[in-house]
Amino acid sequence: GESVGLHLPTLSVQEGDNSIINCAYSNSASDYFIWYKQESGKGPQFIIDIRSNMDKRQGQRVTVLLNKTVKHLSLQIAATQPGDSAVYFCAEKWSGGAGNMLTFGGGTRLMVKP
Amino acid sequence: NAGVMQNPRHLVRRRGQEARLRCSPMKGHSHVYWYRQLPEEGLKFMVYLQKENIIDESGMPKERFSAEFPKEGPSILRIQQVVRGDSAAYFCASSPLLDSHEKLFFGSGTQLSVL
Numbered sequence A: 001g002e003s004v005g006l007h008l009p010t011l012s013v014q015e016g017d018n019s020i021i022n023c024a025y026s027n028s029a030s031d032y033f034i035w036y037k038q039e040s041g042k043g044p045q046f047i048i049d050i051r052s053n054m055d056k057r058q059g060q061r062v063t064v065l066l067n068k069t070v071k072h073l074s075l076q077i078a079a080t081q082p083g084d085s086a087v088y089f090c091a092e093k094w095s096g097g098a099g100n101m102l103t104f105g106g107g108t109r110l111m112v113k114p
Numbered sequence B: 001n002a003g004v005m006q007n008p009r010h011l012v013r014r015r016g017q018e019a020r021l022r023c024s025p026m027k028g029h030s031h032v033y034w035y036r037q038l039p040e041e042g043l044k045f046m047v048y049l050q051k052e053n054i055i056d057e058s059g060m061p062k063e064r065f066s067a068e069f070p071k072e073g074p075s076i077l078r079i080q081q082v083v084r085g086d087s088a089a090y091f092c093a094s095s096p097l098l099d100s101h102e103k104l105f106f107g108s109g110t111q112l113s114v115l
Helices: none
Strands: A010-014 A019-025 A032-038 A045-051 A056-058 A062-067 A072-077 A086-093 A108-113 B005-007 B010-013 B019-024 B031-037 B043-050 B053-056 B065-068 B075-079 B088-095 B110-114
Touching: A010 A019, A019 A086, A019 A108, A032 A062, A032 A072, A045 A056, A045 A062, A045 A072, A072 A086, B005 B088, B010 B019, B019 B088, B019 B110, B031 B075, B043 B065, B043 B075, B075 B088
Parallel strands: A010 A108, B010 B110
Antiparallel strands: A019 A072, A032 A045, A032 A086, A056 A062, A062 A072, A086 A108, B005 B019, B019 B075, B031 B043, B031 B088, B043 B053, B065 B075, B088 B110
């Protein structure tokens, strides 16, 4: 089965609130993680990435947190806007693994209520 | 500064026909990745190519599917004798980084529908 999964398939938040999207992974050897945003009918859009030697990385309105102890990854979106409505995917990679490829989770749909 | 370009956006084929999906990477990128996505699911890796070379095709079915990235022109994902189960969105991505599968920039995809 997939080594990357998400706790919540759908998350509904009020505009202006903060959003937290969670992701669990099972491969403790994964050393690179990435979050993508996918709007309807479009390809995944890179949001932010993080390596396993870090536990936090910030971008514009987004923060990714990595907890290697419990193999958990989260994406925090500050002051959520209607334009943030999309499906969010986490993906992991193990540099030492066969194929060196990204493994995607199943996605969480974020719905922002105005 | 165009992003990853895929065409066609939508492709309808009858069972048994051939599907050809094209992808032009971002300017300056020489590495192309093909992924497949079923509705409400994550992306599944199919194949990774550099110019004139297939680097990793471990995610691509052994039969009916092939991919190429010629010296000149776009990358092509070819599906022969399509079946209904091939219906999916096929995404191409490129990266400026060598053999890293990191910081992939995706195109808008080709939605293949097999009747």
